[in-house]
Amino acid sequence: xxxxSSPLMPxxxxxxxxxxxxxxxxxxxNPYSNNHGSVVAIGGSDYVVIxxxxxxxxxxxxxxxxxxxxFPLGEGGRSVxxxxxxxxxxxxxxxLLETRAKMYWHEHAKPMSTGALAQMLATILYSKxxxxxxxxxxxxxxxxNGEGVVYSYDPVGCVEKFKFGAAGTAxxxxxxxxxxxxxKMNLAHGNPEAQMDMEEALNLIHDLFVSATEREINxxxxxxxxxxxxxxxxxxxxxxxxx
Amino acid sequence: xxxxxxxxxxxxxxxxxPDPSGYYSFPQIQSRNAxxxxxxxxxxxxxxxxxxxITTGTSVFGVKYKDGVVMAADTLxxxxxxxxxxxxxxxxxxxxxxxxxxxxxxxxxxxxxEIIQQKQIDEDINGGGVTMxxxxxxxxxxxxxxxxxxxxxxxxxxxxxGGMQDDKPFLGYCNYIGVAFxxxxxxTGIGMDVAVPIMREVLDKKGVNEFTLEExxxxxxxxVRVCFLRDCRSSSRFNMAVVNKDGAVVEEPTVVDTNWDxxxxxxxxx
Amino acid sequence: xxxxxxxxxxxxAMKGGNCLAVAxxxxxxxxxxxxxxxxxxxxxIHPHLWVGLPGLASDTxxxxxxxxxxxxMYELQENRPIQPETFAAMLSNMLYERRxxxxxxxxxxxxxxxxxxxxxxxxxxxxxxxxxxxxxxVGGTAEEQLLGMCETVWSPDMDPDQLFESVSQxxxxxxxRDASAGWGAEIxxxxxxxxxxxxxxxxxD
Numbered sequence: 001x002x003x004x005s006s007p008l009m010p011x012x013x014x015x016x017x018x019x020x021x022x023x024x025x026x027x028x029x030n031p032y033s034n035n036h037g038s039v040v041a042i043g044g045s046d047y048v049v050i051x052x053x054x055x056x057x058x059x060x061x062x063x064x065x066x067x068x069x070x071f072p073l074g075e076g077g078r079s080v081x082x083x084x085x086x087x088x089x090x091x092x093x094x095x096l097l098e099t100r101a102k103m104y105w106h107e108h109a110k111p112m113s114t115g116a117l118a119q120m121l122a123t124i125l126y127s128k129x130x131x132x133x134x135x136x137x138x139x140x141x142x143x144x145n146g147e148g149v150v151y152s153y154d155p156v157g158c159v160e161k162f163k164f165g166a167a168g169t170a171x172x173x174x175x176x177x178x179x180x181x182x183x184k185m186n187l188a189h190g191n192p193e194a195q196m197d198m199e200e201a202l203n204l205i206h207d208l209f210v211s212a213t214e215r216e217i218n219x220x221x222x223x224x225x226x227x228x229x230x231x232x233x234x235x236x237x238x239x240x241x242x243x
Numbered sequence: 244x245x246x247x248x249x250x251x252x253x254x255x256x257x258x259x260x261p262d263p264s265g266y267y268s269f270p271q272i273q274s275r276n277a278x279x280x281x282x283x284x285x286x287x288x289x290x291x292x293x294x295x296x297i298t299t300g301t302s303v304f305g306v307k308y309k310d311g312v313v314m315a316a317d318t319l320x321x322x323x324x325x326x327x328x329x330x331x332x333x334x335x336x337x338x339x340x341x342x343x344x345x346x347x348x349x350x351x352x353x354x355x356x357e358i359i360q361q362k363q364i365d366e367d368i369n370g371g372g373v374t375m376x377x378x379x380x381x382x383x384x385x386x387x388x389x390x391x392x393x394x395x396x397x398x399x400x401x402x403x404x405g406g407m408q409d410d411k412p413f414l415g416y417c418n419y420i421g422v423a424f425x426x427x428x429x430x431t432g433i434g435m436d437v438a439v440p441i442m443r444e445v446l447d448k449k450g451v452n453e454f455t456l457e458e459x460x461x462x463x464x465x466x467v468r469v470c471f472l473r474d475c476r477s478s479s480r481f482n483m484a485v486v487n488k489d490g491a492v493v494e495e496p497t498v499v500d501t502n503w504d505x506x507x508x509x510x511x512x513x
Numbered sequence: 514x515x516x517x518x519x520x521x522x523x524x525x526a527m528k529g530g531n532c533l534a535v536a537x538x539x540x541x542x543x544x545x546x547x548x549x550x551x552x553x554x555x556x557x558i559h560p561h562l563w564v565g566l567p568g569l570a571s572d573t574x575x576x577x578x579x580x581x582x583x584x585x586m587y588e589l590q591e592n593r594p595i596q597p598e599t600f601a602a603m604l605s606n607m608l609y610e611r612r613x614x615x616x617x618x619x620x621x622x623x624x625x626x627x628x629x630x631x632x633x634x635x636x637x638x639x640x641x642x643x644x645x646x647x648x649x650x651v652g653g654t655a656e657e658q659l660l661g662m663c664e665t666v667w668s669p670d671m672d673p674d675q676l677f678e679s680v681s682q683x684x685x686x687x688x689x690r691d692a693s694a695g696w697g698a699e700i701x702x703x704x705x706x707x708x709x710x711x712x713x714x715x716x717x718d
Contacts, residue, residue, distance in 0.1 A: 029294055031392045033420050056424055061435045063416070064424045088389050088421030131393075173661025176686040180662075186685045186715075211664030215657075 032086045032134045033058060036218035037069045038168035039082030040208060041140040042182055042201040043148025047229045049198065050080050050140035050150075051205045052168075053213070053240065055221040056087060065221040065242065069168075072226065072233055074101040077111035079141030080226045080233065081121070084168035085155065086134035093133045096124060114141025118151040118159060125157030132156050136167040146230050170212035170219045177208055198227065206238060213240045296348035296399040298322050300333045301476040302434030303344040304466045305403045306442055307412040307427045307451050308459035311487030312405040315463045316344045317471065318496050319478035326478065334484045336491050337363055340407040341377045342484045343384075346431040347400035347419065355384075355398060377406030381415035381423070389421030401431040406486045412451075427451050430466065433474045438466035456485070464499070471499045514544060516617045517568050517639070521693025522554045523655035524565030526623035527663065527680050528632050528648055530670030532704045533625045534680040535563045538653075538688050538715075539697035541570055550696040550717070554653070558584055560708045561625045562597050563701065564604070567653035568618030568639065576616050580604060597624025597633035601643060608641030615639045621650045627705045655694045658687035673702050677711075685715050 036057050041050040052069035055062055071081045071094040081097065083090045100120060104112045112120075118139050125133060137153040152165040164182040166174035181204055184190025196204075206223065213220045220243070225236040303316040320328030334344040335356055343359065345352040359380070366375055381404040391397050401418040416431070417423040428442040429435075445462055446454065460483065467481045479499040485492050521542050526535045541552035555565040556577055564580065566573040583603060587595050595603075601622045608616060621636040635643050636650035644650075648667050651659035662683035671679060681700055688695035696717055701710040 029392075029395060029397060031395065031397075031420060033418075033422055035422060058422065061439075063422075063429075063435065064426045066426065067424050086420070086422075088385075088392070088423070091385060091421065091423060092389055170661070172657040172690065173664075176658045176662050176690045177665050179689060180682060180686040185689060186682060207665055208661075211661060214664050215660045 033088065034085065034134070035063075035087035035090075036169040037084030038166065038170040038174065038209070038212060038216070038219045039069060039084055039136075039138045040164075040166045040174055040178070040205050041082060041138050041150045042164040042178070042196060042205065043140065043150050043162075044198060044201060045148070045195040046146055047198050047201075047227060048080075048140045048142060048148030048150065049201050049205065049225060049227045050082050050138065051209065051223050051225045052082050052084070053209060053219045053221060054224050054237075055219060057218050062221075068224040070224055070226050071098070073097055073117055073139075074112040075105040077101065077114075077117070077141070078228050078230070078233070079112070079114045079117050079139060080228060081117075082138045082140065082167065083135050085136050089133040089135050093124070093135055093137075097121060100124075114139065114143060114149060114151075117141065118161070121151075121153065122157040122159040125153060125155065129156050136171070138165050138167045140226075140228065142228060142230065148228070166208075168219075170216040173212045173216060174208050177211070178204075202227070202236075209240060296351070298327060298349045299476065300331065300346045300349055300352070301474055302430055302432040302438065302470050303333060303346050303401075303403050304430045304434055304438055304442075304463055304470075305344070305405050305414045305428065306446070306454075306459050306462060307414055308454040308456055309452050310412070310456065311407060311485060312412045312414050313456070313459040313463050314342060314344050314403060314405045314484045314486075315467050315481050316346070317467065317478045317481040319476070319480070320349050321476045324475075329478065329480070330496070332482060332493070334482050334493050335359070336484070336493050337380065337406075338374055339490045340486060341375060341380055342405050342486055342491050342493060343380070344403045344405070344484070345400050348398070351398040351400045352402075355387075355400065355402070358387075376408050377404050377413040377415065378408045380404055380406075381413075381417065381425075385417045385421055385423040388417055388419055392420050403429060403431065405484065406491065407488060410488065412486075433476075434466065434470050437469050437473055441466055441469065456487070460485075468499045471501075517619065518654045518693055519544060519617075520568075520570040520573075521654045521691070522552075522567040522570075523651070523653035523659060523684065523688050523691065523694040524554050524567045524621055525651045525659055525663070525680060525684055526563070526565065526621050526634055526649065527667065527676060527683070528634055529676035530672065531630055532671075532673045532676055532702060533623055533632050533634075534676045534700060534702050535565065535623050536680050536684045536698060536700040537565060537567075538655075538684065538694045539699060539712075540693070540695055542693060545692060547696060553699050555699065555701070557701075558600065559594055561627055561703060562595065562600060563623050563703070564600070565621040565623075565652060566618045567620075568616075572616040572618045576607075576618055576620070579607065583607070596626070597622060600624070601633070601635050601637075605637055605641035605643050608637065608639065612640050619652045621652050623650070623703075625703050625705065630705055653694060655687045655691035658690050659683060662687050673704055673709075677702050681713055685713065689716055 039052045056064040056067040139151040150162045179185040184192045227234040305314040316333040320331040397419045404415045430438045480496045523538045537553045537555035541549040624633045635645045649663045666679045
């Protein structure tokens, strides 16, 4: 010790270590926010309609009352993605999808088909399996025969093809009625194969959102529709209650 | 002992000096210090990224009017509950049609400001007449903040970008997670709860296209005023910024008009 | 998994014009394993007073027995049938007695006064907070699904047949989207002079 520390001359305290440790890194910040929202889609023989509410909440405040959650994908394509959950992830995911669809278009000189987009979305979601995009997705589009199809996803890319579907915060309120009215479940004389016509589908979606808005505080303000047919994509907006 | 051997308290500012986190209440420091990491020796403490804001600015406000946008932010930098810096400028002019305002951690904002201003300088030198428009800057900010949060090293800040995008007013919001939107009116922090309803009330009746500059300024002043009255982390001095086709101007700070006449009638505090 | 969704179940009561419907699913399970498919959670106190006790099955049975005891004591003392309002107040008080160690049930009460034809509906949380809506009340693990269905299906002044159809569709389609409820349903239509209970078949998966 060479007399560095003696009762008469105490050693100077060591300088505190300001350098960042080489040890483990503390990760405690929550990178997600839940911005809620609901999406419904119904496909018919020659159309598909997809609708979302336009409320963008954060906690108990409403950040925006006019934010649609529908994203048309692919140059000149006939597919629309509806997405709810962490809005930051939605923005990132849709931007990525738009870019990939555009690259496809430049490469192949044709828009990406709905089926190809559906598979690509599943792959992209699964590529983030261990740090997922916190998004609930519904992809609506027309298949190669011009028939409406709906693909429903979980946040990590589990996908199934349907004729109709609901996603988002109010999906548990919306889905049973869709099963009943579109899927003709539990109806004595219902034919599950029968296709719903477009006006009927639009009215049903409107009724469903009105009902969901009554009971689900994060859904409301207005409904944004995108109606996809072989002629293009038409938009409509209908008001909902704002409380 | 001056420095408790808690490996998660702030490093001392100077030997024998105070530990500021012991004096001022920071929003999230309780949960942080409550944690007790086992199996990590004091010598090998984990490296903590920025987990909470230090010097903070409170709400900022923005509203569109028929020819542009008006934004405002007060000038206070809070250090926990201490009103530490009374004259911070939280709105910066980027170029002749873009301003950026910020709430949250002021150091993170200065870091952002440095980058944004360097981008502007680069563009002035190499841009060939192309200028950074507000929508482009807003989009870049969403990516920048999102990428930082994805590295678990967020910039603890919420920004509002205002300006003129091809002769149309533009107003965009982005927070530290990367949640972003565009709207006719917006506020951050507590302003989202107390000022946005006031702005919506006015704009729902009038509409952006009927809304004049003076009306927009009055509305923003009203928002700053209610937030000064209700927000404990606010001050009465504020900057206002106006962007329209004539350019972007961040005005010198002004003071919220307050009325203390009634104070004289209160007895017992003379 | 919450204790309230340990056994699963769904109940609903809906108001019509001069009639009332109550309904329940029939599943009794332990988490995701179905044990019995003959376990109604809606009980007759009188022909015109019904109580639904969805939640933890052991508490369903315990609370039902406590209710029966208290109703009998009340009726011996008063020598008249208990009114729905009184019954709901009694049940609410009984639940609040256990404020810090509650019974894990979220009851609904439905009654029709055969003389005045007035209808009483209420639902409670597990510590006895009462709400009395004008249209319908729902409870159980399929609560959200039921709310979504009922908001769309309900209309004022339905006759008994319409009411039966509405309640059946609401319940059956709701429990089809809930893994913890379903496996048959029992629907009772209460009119001033007639009580009709029907069992309906549902998906058994």
